[in-house]
Amino acid sequence: MATQKKVRLGLVGTGSRCHSLCDAYHHHKQLEIVACCDTAKGKAEAFAGIFEKITGQKGLRAYSSYEEMLQNEALDALMICCDPDVQVDIACDAMNRGIHVMTEVPAAFSIAQCENLVDTVEKTGCKYQLAEQTRYWKFIQEWRAMAERGEFGHIIYAEGEYLHYEPAWDNFLDRKTGYTTVSADPSFYADPAYRSSWRNWCFRNPIFYLPHTLSPLLSITGGRITKVCCMGTRPLSYATELMSARDIQNAVMYNDQDTVFSVRTGYTSPYGFKAQTGAHWYQIKGTERTVEWARSTIDTPKMFTPVKGTHDGEWKAMDWTCADPDMPDEFKEAAHGGTDFYPIHYFVDAILNDKTPPMDVYKAVETAAPAILAAISCEKGGVMLEVPDFRHRK
Numbered sequence: 001m002a003t004q005k006k007v008r009l010g011l012v013g014t015g016s017r018c019h020s021l022c023d024a025y026h027h028h029k030q031l032e033i034v035a036c037c038d039t040a041k042g043k044a045e046a047f048a049g050i051f052e053k054i055t056g057q058k059g060l061r062a063y064s065s066y067e068e069m070l071q072n073e074a075l076d077a078l079m080i081c082c083d084p085d086v087q088v089d090i091a092c093d094a095m096n097r098g099i100h101v102m103t104e105v106p107a108a109f110s111i112a113q114c115e116n117l118v119d120t121v122e123k124t125g126c127k128y129q130l131a132e133q134t135r136y137w138k139f140i141q142e143w144r145a146m147a148e149r150g151e152f153g154h155i156i157y158a159e160g161e162y163l164h165y166e167p168a169w170d171n172f173l174d175r176k177t178g179y180t181t182v183s184a185d186p187s188f189y190a191d192p193a194y195r196s197s198w199r200n201w202c203f204r205n206p207i208f209y210l211p212h213t214l215s216p217l218l219s220i221t222g223g224r225i226t227k228v229c230c231m232g233t234r235p236l237s238y239a240t241e242l243m244s245a246r247d248i249q250n251a252v253m254y255n256d257q258d259t260v261f262s263v264r265t266g267y268t269s270p271y272g273f274k275a276q277t278g279a280h281w282y283q284i285k286g287t288e289r290t291v292e293w294a295r296s297t298i299d300t301p302k303m304f305t306p307v308k309g310t311h312d313g314e315w316k317a318m319d320w321t322c323a324d325p326d327m328p329d330e331f332k333e334a335a336h337g338g339t340d341f342y343p344i345h346y347f348v349d350a351i352l353n354d355k356t357p358p359m360d361v362y363k364a365v366e367t368a369a370p371a372i373l374a375a376i377s378c379e380k381g382g383v384m385l386e387v388p389d390f391r392h393r394k
């Protein structure tokens, strides 16, 4: 039985993701969102005003830096949803001060960051969780249960994609104010008042975003990725003129359970959305069953069950969904079919009841490291790279 204590949460980064998460997080009965910070001028204050309007909760304290927030607040935990390349440093500093931490995808951008994250969790004993949420889609939960019951036989292949086109992303950041500009105008590259935003430099190697897709796939297959190689188009988009981005990258990976993986990512070409999941798509091929998500908005999810010993079998359209109709009411308020609530639910539960959260630090870096090495592989023309084992280090 959980105690009635509340977790006092601080928010680091009040950009678009923070807005979307807090719409739902404030419904959590054992969570008190007490403070927020953002390095862009006046952004945290503006967020505090919006937060009050949405939630009716007055007095969310706003700061212009993480350090200032920690000097003034006694926090139990942080939700770090700022630029992903600075999340690990903040997370490790916070855990060294005894503060529990949740970060956003992708968990890290270098193998050194992965090691730092694991070392710090092991040393401090703080709770760390990656807030990857697509692993909680209802159909992913069903596929996971099928795998646990052995219904796939041996899973020989897992495939996924996250192909999310926007005609213009928030590509450029005003150096003075710290605010980003939504534009695909390449003349910003030459303007000294601006620099590339995190999205813009990340999309040069979009495979950095592979963890979002690998997380649900690994939750079904089990095991860890041991080998990775990756190919991509040139680092100059064909579809978004003069944008410094690869339109697609595809990583081929292998895990320690003899399963082959193929995952692709891209953000700058119009790829076409899928029913319910939008930019996300998945397939699992086992010796006894194949399942796949709808490939387009005019397709349906489907399952193939072979007739043993023949090449025949039955393809069946399935009525799988993203949202779980039976989820508690507070989950239903969250984006991505309610799944954005699962990470905060498990994070608070881990803190209050001393549990290991489901997407713990090992699982987080086991999605990040293959992405980091895939980007390196692509830069080197597709060489195969070995992924370190973060659970058994010397």
Ligand SMILES: NC(=O)c1ccc[n+]([C@@H]2O[C@H](COP(=O)([O-])OP(=O)(O)OC[C@H]3O[C@@H](n4cnc5c(N)ncnc54)[C@H](O)[C@@H]3O)[C@@H](O)[C@H]2O)c1
Binding pocket: 012, 013, 014, 015, 016, 017, 018, 037, 038, 039, 040, 043, 065, 066, 081, 082, 083, 084, 086, 104, 105, 106, 131, 132, 133, 178, 180
């Ligand atoms: N899981 C998902 O579905 C999902 C969806 C969107 C974004 N994300 C992730 O969430 C994170 C944030 O994305 P976003 O879309 O909100 O980005 P964003 O650029 O809109 O917001 C990031 C904010 O962090 C602030 N910031 C940067 N450095 C900071 C620092 N050191 N301290 C405090 N604030 C700082 C920026 O000023 C900005 O306001 C990224 O890791 C992204 O990958 C996840």
